[in-house]
Amino acid sequence: MNRFLGVFAAGVTVNTAILSAQTEQPNVLMVIVDDWGYHDLSLTGSKLYETHNIDRLADESTTFSQAYVAYPRSVPSRYSIMTGRHCARMQTGAKNDDRKVDTDSYCIAEPFKAGGYETFFIGKWHLSDGKTLPQHKGFDINIGGGKAGGTGTHFAPFNKPSDTNPDKLIYGMDDANPGEYLTDYMSRKTVDYIRQKHDKPFFAVCSFYAVHTPIEGKKELIGKYRKKVKSLNLSEDILKKEEAGVTKTQQDHPVYAAMIESVDNAVGDMIAALKETGQYDNTVFILISDHGGLSNRGMKPRELATTNSPLKAGKGHLYEGGIRVPLLIHTPGQHDKQIKDQMVMSYDLLPTLADICNLKVSKEAELDGISIKPLLDGKKQEQLDSRDLFWHKASERPNSTGDYVSTAIRSGNYKLIDFYLQNRVELYDLSKDPGEKNNIAAQNPEKVTELMAKIETWRKNTGVKMGEKGNAEHKKKKKAGKIGNKIAEK
Template identity: 45%
Template structure:
């Protein structure tokens, strides 16, 4: 038991579809997130945190493996793709890496990787799996979770959630996953430290929340005014205001969940020995195709675009390290992506890294502890566009230091932005004859070849 107390615990609190500006600590006026805010105020808040892809499944693959999803042919198949599979054979997930080094491992909620059970959490390094399966969203946020409220949608959607067949009529999914995780935290873990992932389905569609929370945000909305139109024609159709009361209520539910988790850890005396990682799988749902009338969740402004897009609104996410004190610096500006969580968390826990596994992730432990930033290069590849659903198109992207180049390869055109002087991507400075433009275009070409990214 002494060894377990000496080793830090880890809890990743992953929210689905939550934008960088969807928390009040990041100046959201409409949403109220006191528990998330407190975690950020007492911990480390990252200003340049990204995900490796602006959609759910590829982003989650990156977090679990420390690899760019393009390497595995996700979301578009390449020569590395194993038929019917998402993972390579014997690919070591972050959960397996912690388990191999003596941790009690746990996963709850949205997994969304693999259609067959052999690729689900309990076969990918997690001792306990609660509802981790192929499903990408619930049919209903209220029990029974696999029965949609609209009878016309029976048999449609993201597949069934496996493992939550028993429940109480009307219980809310976010609350249920929180309850299950608290049960895990209250066990003795066989004297081991724990590595846990609470991966909420919220705040993904369908837009459903508890009545009391919806009422609160409807009332709040009545006292607010907004300037400018509700939508604008940019990157498809883009929502301009944060004014969806049901979405606001869903954000409140995940904030409440975090508060309950923190309260439990403190009550058990584990809070100061547990690294809590709060983050999202990509930006908020703010854009749709020009011919679509789907409901949108939020606005990511002043960031450009949102879910599905490789502009900043789609890939920049909240990332907060709380709980265990790991740095005297409350804000870290280091550019990081979710492939880095795998090696960084191992490093912070004093464990062995697996560089041949987390190929595209680096440990930023020293950047966190010293509060210093270093230039680096990161990439994105989005080969399966959804021009009607979210308004995005095929693109490969590189960020090198402050410069970000986007190669829209189907249209054979480039965009280049200096994020230091133009963080909201308003001025395309690409010039085919400019040395920086040439250099970054070559970087993209070389990276596509090296990863065998599908074009």
């Protein structure tokens, strides 16, 4: 039995001596999962994936049914998580959508470091401009965080012998046991850190390389899920045409399922360590994904991991499957389940955590996020209901993940996506159509005009890049008159 499940089942009491030594400020443990879709949990209805530990954590947390990230790919999304800023804001010297943490960036660990916290980071950083690793942005300890956006393999040693590009190599994880699974290694190191004697409260980030490709899992779990897939009596997955390519329509990948269970077991081990050391009731625990699951591909053949259905599309897309993510926040002493349907953004985490921990954010920090602590405290937050949310993509990968450049706005129940190089607009009422199946733009020209005006104002104020470069395919089609000025109907 997983230790976390055992703690819950047995009702283990915590060490009161340790509790009495706790500081007034809580610890913070943030877990970021890579490429983890909104419906990649048993908690959200998956019949294949098993996330029993996360489900139990949700019973003592606030879960968000409409939590969003600022971008459907890793680097820009993680930039917003770490800085509290929208990744669409202009950055000097940046390529389209290439948001790096530079020397001027204010990052999430800095208010904790300034407030007397110990700080710890392990795993995927992917935000370095060469001078801005985690240890340069407020983290005392950095294990494996560098330029690398993925691992050559999930089994140690994690760098393949053929990997020679220093930007793709993982450094600082050479102490892994031979053949050790990367998720297990990261969990073990995080648990070791939790169990250390802490004279101060800690802020720790475990940023998994899972469940990103390569899709590799532990043999015993793969075997378990192969049997489970058979027991579900699924038919062949016929990929469905979507945007520039096709999308997966069912969850049937046993190796990907094994990767998810390994993440779930890691979360269980971390919480077990918090409980056994008496720190659970004085810890804020955050669990979030950086964007939707890998469900779509373009003309380029590639292995797909999952489906985000009934949400549309996935990684790379501004449809709901690409930007709506799992988000759980457990606050100190919380033992009840809260479900919130207010729209929240990943860049709200920095101000929220600083607020919970009574930390000062630098006056020079330019944050787009707001603290949602009142919402976590059970209070109404009208500011969230009236806030418009925006997304912008200046880069596209029609051959890889089958997506086009676009800007989107969520205003109340309405969501508009402007495929601006194609002169194509789509409008959805998410209260009636969360799967974005029925484009109602043609029937609602006034709403389209209203939301497009908001987009234009936001793009101007934010200073976004419009992504003209690198989109020769669309320029050619537009010049040939194959793309017209019309509202597309689907």
